[in-house]
Amino acid sequence: MSDEKPAGCLGKAMKRKEDPRFLRGKGHYVDDIRLPGMLYLSLVRSPYPHAEIKSIDIGDAMKVSGVVAVITGKDLEAAGLGWLPTFHGYDKQMVLAIGKVLFQYQEVAAVFAETRGAAADGAEAVQVDYAPLPVVADPFTSKTDQIILRPDRDAKTNHIYHWEVGDKDKTATALASSPKKIKERIWFQRCHPAPLEPCGCVAEFDAMGRLQFYVTSQAPHVYRTALALVTGIPEDKIHVVSPDIGGGFGNKVPVYPGYVCAIVGALKIGRPVKWIETRTENLTSTGFARDYHMDVEIGATAEGRLTALHVATTADHGAFDAAADPTKYPAGMFGVVTGSYDFPAAHAEVDAYFTNKAPGGIAYRCSFRVTEASYAIERAMDILADELGMDAAELRRKNFVRKDKFPYPSALGFTYDSGDYEKTLGVALDKIGYQALLKEQAEKRARGELMGIGFSTFTEVVGAGPSKHFDILGIKMFDSAEIRIHPTGAGIVRTGTKSQGQGHETTWAQIVGEELGLDPQNIMVEEGDTDTAPYGLGTYASRSTPVAGGAIALAARRVREKARKVAAHMLEVGEDDVEWKDYKFQVKGVPAKSVTMKEVAFAAYTNMAQNEPGLEASYYYDPPNMTFPSGAYVAVVDIDRETGEVKVRRFLAVDDCGTIINPLVVEGQIHGGLTEGFAIAFMQEIQYDKDGNNLNTNFTDYLLPTSLETPAWETDKTVTPSPHHPIGAKGVGESPNVGSPAAFVNAVVDALSPLGVRHLDMPLTRDKVWRAIRAAQVVTT
Amino acid sequence: MNLQYSGEETITASADVVWAFVTDPEKIGRSLPEVLEVTVRDPTHVDAVVQVAVGPVRGKFKLKVELQPDASRRRIDMKVSGGGFGSAVDLTAGADVVAAGDATTLLKWSGQAIARGPVAAIGGRVLDAQAQKLIAQAFGNVRQQLSVTT
Numbered sequence: 001m002s003d004e005k006p007a008g009c010l011g012k013a014m015k016r017k018e019d020p021r022f023l024r025g026k027g028h029y030v031d032d033i034r035l036p037g038m039l040y041l042s043l044v045r046s047p048y049p050h051a052e053i054k055s056i057d058i059g060d061a062m063k064v065s066g067v068v069a070v071i072t073g074k075d076l077e078a079a080g081l082g083w084l085p086t087f088h089g090y091d092k093q094m095v096l097a098i099g100k101v102l103f104q105y106q107e108v109a110a111v112f113a114e115t116r117g118a119a120a121d122g123a124e125a126v127q128v129d130y131a132p133l134p135v136v137a138d139p140f141t142s143k144t145d146q147i148i149l150r151p152d153r154d155a156k157t158n159h160i161y162h163w164e165v166g167d168k169d170k171t172a173t174a175l176a177s178s179p180k181k182i183k184e185r186i187w188f189q190r191c192h193p194a195p196l197e198p199c200g201c202v203a204e205f206d207a208m209g210r211l212q213f214y215v216t217s218q219a220p221h222v223y224r225t226a227l228a229l230v231t232g233i234p235e236d237k238i239h240v241v242s243p244d245i246g247g248g249f250g251n252k253v254p255v256y257p258g259y260v261c262a263i264v265g266a267l268k269i270g271r272p273v274k275w276i277e278t279r280t281e282n283l284t285s286t287g288f289a290r291d292y293h294m295d296v297e298i299g300a301t302a303e304g305r306l307t308a309l310h311v312a313t314t315a316d317h318g319a320f321d322a323a324a325d326p327t328k329y330p331a332g333m334f335g336v337v338t339g340s341y342d343f344p345a346a347h348a349e350v351d352a353y354f355t356n357k358a359p360g361g362i363a364y365r366c367s368f369r370v371t372e373a374s375y376a377i378e379r380a381m382d383i384l385a386d387e388l389g390m391d392a393a394e395l396r397r398k399n400f401v402r403k404d405k406f407p408y409p410s411a412l413g414f415t416y417d418s419g420d421y422e423k424t425l426g427v428a429l430d431k432i433g434y435q436a437l438l439k440e441q442a443e444k445r446a447r448g449e450l451m452g453i454g455f456s457t458f459t460e461v462v463g464a465g466p467s468k469h470f471d472i473l474g475i476k477m478f479d480s481a482e483i484r485i486h487p488t489g490a491g492i493v494r495t496g497t498k499s500q501g502q503g504h505e506t507t508w509a510q511i512v513g514e515e516l517g518l519d520p521q522n523i524m525v526e527e528g529d530t531d532t533a534p535y536g537l538g539t540y541a542s543r544s545t546p547v548a549g550g551a552i553a554l555a556a557r558r559v560r561e562k563a564r565k566v567a568a569h570m571l572e573v574g575e576d577d578v579e580w581k582d583y584k585f586q587v588k589g590v591p592a593k594s595v596t597m598k599e600v601a602f603a604a605y606t607n608m609a610q611n612e613p614g615l616e617a618s619y620y621y622d623p624p625n626m627t628f629p630s631g632a633y634v635a636v637v638d639i640d641r642e643t644g645e646v647k648v649r650r651f652l653a654v655d656d657c658g659t660i661i662n663p664l665v666v667e668g669q670i671h672g673g674l675t676e677g678f679a680i681a682f683m684q685e686i687q688y689d690k691d692g693n694n695l696n697t698n699f700t701d702y703l704l705p706t707s708l709e710t711p712a713w714e715t716d717k718t719v720t721p722s723p724h725h726p727i728g729a730k731g732v733g734e735s736p737n738v739g740s741p742a743a744f745v746n747a748v749v750d751a752l753s754p755l756g757v758r759h760l761d762m763p764l765t766r767d768k769v770w771r772a773i774r775a776a777q778v779v780t781t
Numbered sequence: 782m783n784l785q786y787s788g789e790e791t792i793t794a795s796a797d798v799v800w801a802f803v804t805d806p807e808k809i810g811r812s813l814p815e816v817l818e819v820t821v822r823d824p825t826h827v828d829a830v831v832q833v834a835v836g837p838v839r840g841k842f843k844l845k846v847e848l849q850p851d852a853s854r855r856r857i858d859m860k861v862s863g864g865g866f867g868s869a870v871d872l873t874a875g876a877d878v879v880a881a882g883d884a885t886t887l888l889k890w891s892g893q894a895i896a897r898g899p900v901a902a903i904g905g906r907v908l909d910a911q912a913q914k915l916i917a918q919a920f921g922n923v924r925q926q927l928s929v930t931t
Contacts, residue, residue: 047869047898104897105867126865127843132871161837282865691895693782697902700837 004483008583010514010727013664017521027244031276034216038202039068041262041275042119044109044126045285046101049356049692050133050149053100055109057127061111064125069269071261071495072109073098082263084230085223085325086359087254089473090161091153094320094478095257095361100133102149102495103358106693110261112269116276134694135356139293139316142353149319149354158354159609160321163331166347174308174345178299182383187761188372188741190291190316190357190686192283192696193364193676194704195500197246199286200276201259203266209369211266213552215259215637217242218252218498219530219538222472224530226255229473231263242528248500249676250363251287253324253540254749271530276340280697287324288686289364291316292372296380306388306399309411311376315352315361323361325368326470326477332368333461333626335412339377340421340459341399342628344730346411356692364489365673365737367462367541374458378742382454392746393434395449396457397425408627409721414461416628417722419656424718425457428632428654431716433676435638445754450639450729454747458739460631461730463546467622472537480534481551482618483559484513487605489598490522493555496536497548498528498696501663501672502733504544504763508552510661511727515556516563517583517597534618542731545661546722551621553726558617563600569609570595582596627722627730631655631739646682646748648711653740656718658730666732667715673736674713679705680737681744685763752776782901784909786916787876787891790924796855796880800823802927803857804850812922814915816840825849833865836907838900840866855879868898874916886890890920 021027058070073096076082083092097108100227109126113119136142136149142158149158175181177752201215211233217223220240228235245252258275265273277286293314299307301463315331317323331350338346362368400421403407407471408416444451467476485491493512497504513520536548551695567585568575571593574655581590586594595603604615636650653670660666683703689697696702721728741762748764749757755776760768792799802808806827810819815832823888825848833842842864851858856875861872874892875879894912901908 045867047864049868049897130869256814689901691782691784691897693901695902697899749813 009510009520012510012662014050014506014510014520014662016503016506016665016753017509019125028180029197029244029246030202030214030216033202034205035272036270037203038117038274038371039112039114039118039265039269041258041265041273042111042113042123043107043258043261043281044111044123044128045095045105045129045281046108047104048101048130048132049104049754050135051101051130052133054129054131056109057464058109060127061125064118064122066114066121067111069112069265070109070122070126071264072096076264081231081260084255084260085473086320086322087472088321089327091321095260095323101130102573103356104692105281105358105409106319107257107285112265112273126705128272134375136357137688137690137692139314139353139355142355147358157693160317160352160354161330162349162351164349165335167345168347169237170311170433171308171345173345175297175299175310178307179302180300180388181295181297182380182387183295184380184759185385186294186296186376186379186759187293188290188292188375189762190288191364191680191684192288192686192702193249193251193253194283194702194712195247196248197279198279198282199252199256199258200274201262202274204272206268208304210239211263212239213263216245216252218248218500218529218540219570220498220530221484221496221535222475222538223255225475226473227263230260239772240530242498245498245500248540248646249365250289252500253363254287254360254537256286263341272353278341279699283686283702284694285358287322287360287363288358289362289366290372294372294376294416296376298380298384300384300388303317304388304395304398306341306343309338309343310346311348315350316355316357317352317361318355318357318359320359321352322359324472325362326464326472327474328469329368332362332370334369334373335414336370336459336461337373337377338376338410340401340413340419340457341377342401342405343411348412357688358471365734367460367734367738370460370734371738371741373462374738375742378456378458379745379759382746386753386758392455393425393429396455397422415461415625417625418720419459419628419630420718421457421630424630424654424656426719427716428634428652431654431714432634432636432650432652447463450641450751452637452639452747452749452751454635454637454743454745454750456633456739456743456746458742459628460738461626461628462542462734463623463627464543465626466624472600475537476622477537477547478620478621478622479536479551480618481545481548481555482534482616483552483555484616485516485559485601487602489518489601491518492526493552494533494550495552495570496534497539497544499539502539502544502669503662507545507661507665511549511552511557515553516529517559519746534620534673542734545731546622546627546725548624549729550623550726551619554621555617555619558619559615562617563597563604563615565611566604567595569611570600570603570607607739608670624724627658627725629657629730629732629735631735633739633743635743637747637751639748639751639769641773644766644773646769648678648744650714651711651738651743652714652716654716654718655732655735656720657717657732657735658721658725658729661729669733670715670736671713674736674740675705675710677737677740678710678744679703680743681762683766782896784896784912786893786913788917788920789890790888790920791881792886792888792924792927793887794927795884796878799886799927800855800878802885802923803878804848806848809848809924810846812919812926814918814922815909818931833900835900835911835927838866838868840869853888864898864900868896868900870900874921886918888923890921892916
């Protein structure tokens with residue numbers, strides 16, 4: 001019947017469907033929402049990191065023109081809303097401070113006013129009398145328990161949890177008997193994802209008393225459930241809408257106090273309430289990243305064969321345990337710290353502590369502590385190479401998990417799905433011209449110049465995840481898709497994920513197009529509306545493609561099975577005589593007798609015979625395993641000995657994310673992640689002084705790289721599909737941020753190694769590098 | 782952010798006159814740099830609103846000042862606390878009033894301050910010098926007003 005060409009579109013570099021609206025300024029964000037009678041919320045925040053609240057006087061604030069109401073922690077406590085559960089599930093967080101404040105910029109009171117300016121003026125007029133308390137600004141002071149920060153908890157200690165995995169005794173024995181050992185404290189500094197759009201919401205109770213909640217959320221369904229649990233509002237009376245989002249990077253996963261205040265204000269006052277953070281509020285009070293102090297020990301034979309790995313981590317979680325990790329994984333996926341290497345024995349442990357700092361911990365494109373783990377092992381491998389006098393690439397290659405060992409059970413309990421690490425490194429070495437670089441480096445070193453080559457051959461774990469292991473607040477971490485094909489062959493796919501720039505509107509359409517032989521340009525993607533999208537756990541931790549991507553493919557196959565019945569009717573053969581081949585249904589053995597999905601779609605509404613009308617299906621996908629993307633990154637740097645300036649001359653990223661849906665989108669993800677990794681390595685740190693003052697409260701003190709600083713990225717790929725994923729895809733969103741910091745630091749330390757430098761903690765600012773050079777020169781002279 | 786300061790002013794007035802000035806809450810309040818409002822609560826307490834500009838941080842600070850005079854030692858201690866635009870400052874300062882002969886009096890002062898919030902973070906690079914300047918200006922104002930008075 002049809003002579004149309006196959007419509008396969010997997011692996012094609014389709015331009016992003018969503019970009020025209022963003023490029024033309026037609027995106028629709030939370031702050032674009034303006035409702036009749038809408039009030040504005042401004043939060044009073046504590047300048048003290050730790051202080052008793054002796055009194056709060058709202059009298060002057062209520063006199064400010066335009067101020068309508070002020071609420072405090074006591075008001076919320078009286079309404080049973082004083083605390084909200086953190087997503088990790090084992091702790092709770094004050095909505096507005098009750099009795100005392102625990103970190104600088106903590107929320108203390110909420111002011112509602114007719115205009116944004118009046119709300120800010122009202123917040124300024126709230127008089128809070130604080131009695132300062134001693135400050136605990138680091139986890140090592142915290143662990144002494146001399147000052148107990150959280151008397152509200154049953155356990156009178158600052159220690160939050162101890163988590164461990166692996167064989168402790170076997171690892172200790174192996175380390176003790178290893179001829180070569182290294183041990184280093186490696187700190188991954190506190191940093192912040194700093195999305196350009198800060199967090200915000202608009203809350204309104206409509207005429208039916210139903211909460212309409214527009215919010216910057218990476219996980220709208222989880223928000224709906226969490227809000228129902230916190231507020232007691234029945235879940236059917238809550239409608240969460242997450243419109244376009246200007247970057248998330250994990251920062252927009254948690255439920256923040258401002259959201260609860262906006263809802264309470266809307267309920268109490270009876271008018272819509274908008275709350276939009278300032279930049280300072282975003283940097284100082286919302287989900288930060290990292291702050292892991294990792295003591296890494298590696299044992300090896302004299303020939304460089306790895307024998308054991310032990311990592312003991314001290315984690316700074318801030319004032320509340322608000323790291324949104326799965327319930328059984330308080331330290332997230334840190335167990336992937338064995339990386340790409342075949343360790344016969346390994347043991348990892350994490351102890352977390354409260355401090356007087358902002359809560360959070362797992363944001364910034366990191367898949368639940370995978371970035372910390374990857375950085376630790378990749379940094380430590382270079383230190384071991386230095387100890388052994390081995391080439392860093394050769395040490396890695398010697399200890400890779402071999403291709404034929406997959407599925408590979410790691411010493412720390414993961415089953416890696418697939419990988420070909422030697423191949424990926426081989427591509428990287430060839431493309432970067434490693435031998436020529438080594439020759440150049442030797443010549444430069446002879447002239448006293450500082451040139452470094454740094455590797456990172458990482459493996460990450462993403463796609464949380466299988467329901468037997470992973471949940472958020474008890475909700476299993478499956479994801480979902482619902483597909484409707486319209487009579488003309490166009491369609492719509494809805495998922496439980498939420499794009500914040502990842503390009504779902506394009507890639508999801510491509511999966512449907514591939515599975516059904518339809519034009520992805522006519523497949524609309526809708527996410528972020530809990531009234532229409534199927535329930536899902538959202539977009540973070542590189543889980544969208546591994547989980548929702550699988551759901552989309554499997555939902556499409558259900559559509560295809562239904563379409564097969566219609567096709568059989570159209571082709572006048574039995575259903576068993578119809579096969580799906582070359583993106584169309586054809587009679588087995590008679591390729592000329594075929595119908596396209598577009599033709600079947602029309603028939604499904606016009607000529608369905610005895611078949612059920614319509615063409616739609618849904619699928620809730622519970623993945624059997626995580627996926628394990630990997631990569632081989634190489635950084636080449638030159639350092640100015642006089643100024644400490646590091647110039648990243650080249651950076652090559654060879655990624656293996658399994659089946660590639662859209663190479664253009666993948667490359668965009670890699671460029672963005674590398675740029676963030678570059679920023680973390682060289683610029684970004686949320687610093688606190690010993691008094692608990694946050695010193696990086698704006699973009700003059702917390703830097704974002706511009707096109708002027710950012711290196712030109714080189715990329716390449718290998719493709720090792722995941723054997724268990726419906727289309728073999730593994731996910732790539734976080735790989736470049738996970739893998740790149742170690743490559744940068746390894747390159748800088750390699751450049752400085754002739755001076756005796758063995759390790760430097762990030763960020764490698766110009767003055768830090770200069771001081772390291774100076775210190776080395778003082779020692780050597 | 783902890784800050785420490787000290788200095789001295791030579792004032793052309795007798796020690797009695799200087800002592801009377803520095804124990805007067807209204808006059809002390811008026812000596813604060815960039816002061817906008819002064820409200821005396823009682824003989825040892827005064828509230829003041831001052832204009833603050835530290836680096837890019839600019840706004841009004843509401844301050845509560847408590848005077849702790851020790852007449853037997855001619856020493857005045859002062860506690861200042863307050864803040865604004867999300868920042869807070871806690872300052873303690875002390876001054877000894879010492880007769881220096883020739884109808885002059887030496888006002889020897891020292892103090893320490895803790896700044897928190899944006900004023901400490903954003904103004905961090907210039908805060909130390911700026912705070913030193915403001916405190917010196919406060920005691921300089923005392924000298925200037927006494928010079929006018931006498």
